[in-house]
Amino acid sequence: MSLLIDRIGELVTHDGPPLEDAALVVEDGRVAWTGPARGAPAADDRIDADGAAVVPGFVDSHAHLVFAGDRAAEFAARMGGSPYTGGGIMTTVAATRAAGDDVLRSNTRRLVEEARRQGTTTIEIKSGYGLSVADEVRSLRVAGEFTAETTFLGAHVVPRGADPDEYVALVTGPMLNAVREHAKWIDVFCDRGAFTGEQAHEILTAGVAAGLLPRIHANQLGPGPGVRIAVELNAASADHCTHLSDADVDALAGGDTVATLLPGAEFSTRSPYPDARRLLDAGVTVALATDCNPGSSYTSSMPFCIALAVREMRMTPAEALWAATAGGARALRRDDVGHLRVGARAHLVILDAPSYLHLAYRPGVPLIQRVLP
Numbered sequence: 001m002s003l004l005i006d007r008i009g010e011l012v013t014h015d016g017p018p019l020e021d022a023a024l025v026v027e028d029g030r031v032a033w034t035g036p037a038r039g040a041p042a043a044d045d046r047i048d049a050d051g052a053a054v055v056p057g058f059v060d061s062h063a064h065l066v067f068a069g070d071r072a073a074e075f076a077a078r079m080g081g082s083p084y085t086g087g088g089i090m091t092t093v094a095a096t097r098a099a100g101d102d103v104l105r106s107n108t109r110r111l112v113e114e115a116r117r118q119g120t121t122t123i124e125i126k127s128g129y130g131l132s133v134a135d136e137v138r139s140l141r142v143a144g145e146f147t148a149e150t151t152f153l154g155a156h157v158v159p160r161g162a163d164p165d166e167y168v169a170l171v172t173g174p175m176l177n178a179v180r181e182h183a184k185w186i187d188v189f190c191d192r193g194a195f196t197g198e199q200a201h202e203i204l205t206a207g208v209a210a211g212l213l214p215r216i217h218a219n220q221l222g223p224g225p226g227v228r229i230a231v232e233l234n235a236a237s238a239d240h241c242t243h244l245s246d247a248d249v250d251a252l253a254g255g256d257t258v259a260t261l262l263p264g265a266e267f268s269t270r271s272p273y274p275d276a277r278r279l280l281d282a283g284v285t286v287a288l289a290t291d292c293n294p295g296s297s298y299t300s301s302m303p304f305c306i307a308l309a310v311r312e313m314r315m316t317p318a319e320a321l322w323a324a325t326a327g328g329a330r331a332l333r334r335d336d337v338g339h340l341r342v343g344a345r346a347h348l349v350i351l352d353a354p355s356y357l358h359l360a361y362r363p364g365v366p367l368i369q370r371v372l373p
């Protein structure tokens with residue numbers, strides 16, 4: 001079956017500048033042809049875009065969706081002046097451990113569907129609210145029902161009452177052994193109040209030895225060794241990158257690690273945003289993701305993150321769209337999504353707008369008209 005989408009007002013493929021008055025043909029789920037609408041080949045089926053813009057589906061490369069409960073009261077307290085410390089994670093751990101599989105599954109499904117309605121066609125999902133062998137396995141099993149991009153984040157925080165060294169031994173030993181068949185990635189929260197650089201290095205190295213691919217939460221709450229560890233271990237992505245030294249920026253610019261910025265977290269914790277311009281100007285590959293989680297960033301909206309990146313982080317609308325699509329794909333080491341060149345998966349969004357510029361220009365407005373597939 002082939003499908004022609006024609007009368008596209010503006011088509012963003014990431015293969016050169018956007019095309020006006022364009023068309024796109026899908027065959028067997030892949031992009032088979034793109035070009036001017038008047039030269040489009042015939043197809044079995046047709047969608048008339050009626051002048052709307054078409055962009056690649058968003059790739060959200062950082063989300064924590066397997067959990068129970070919410071932390072709206074904590075958010076309200078924070079907006080009233082209490083600082084964000086990350087300590088509230090244990091509130092969600094308790095609720096998640098107490099929830100049945102069906103609750104975790106339906107909560108995750110609700111958030112995946114919510115993200116999809118906002119144009120997200122690829123999403124990474126982390127564990128990290130179980131923090132026991134059984135609860136981490138269970139979380140990753142649920143995550144695996146919704147995405148191939150599953151991430152083991154047993155090293156989210158040291159559970160309350162646990163000895164840090166013993167917990168690292170658990171994560172790198174029995175827990176890793178039990179989750180390895182359910183996870184593609186391994187992640188660690190390397191920051192104050194979470195894991196040290198030494199622990200993060202040990203955890204990621206153990207994950208790599210077990211066949212998982214490394215990524216890391218780094219330099220969110222303060223300066224630290226996370227970004228340099230990511231580059232040293234050739235991690236696909238260092239996420240947050242809010243507090244960076246010149247050496248961190250140089251390391252990112254010289255390596256293959258993507259800097260994934262999560263402005264929803266700074267918005268929701270009322271913190272200074274990462275310096276996206278500094279990274280882009282240094283030649284670092286930048287991705288944008290939601291960090292969707294019940295504590296520090298309870299948004300599943302990539303368009304919202306694009307708007308924040310443009311307004312608050314001085315990214316151009318073109319840079320922000322690229323970061324939210326192709327950048328996310330790079331952060332997951334994927335080349336089949338995040339763009340609409342011939343051969344890509346036909347994961348795309350028809351906007352309810354004539355140009356992708358409207359994603360930042362009209363913040364908070366539901367501009368997603370249709371999502372394929």
Ligand SMILES: [Zn+2]
Binds near residue numbers: 291
């Ligand atoms: Zn996160």
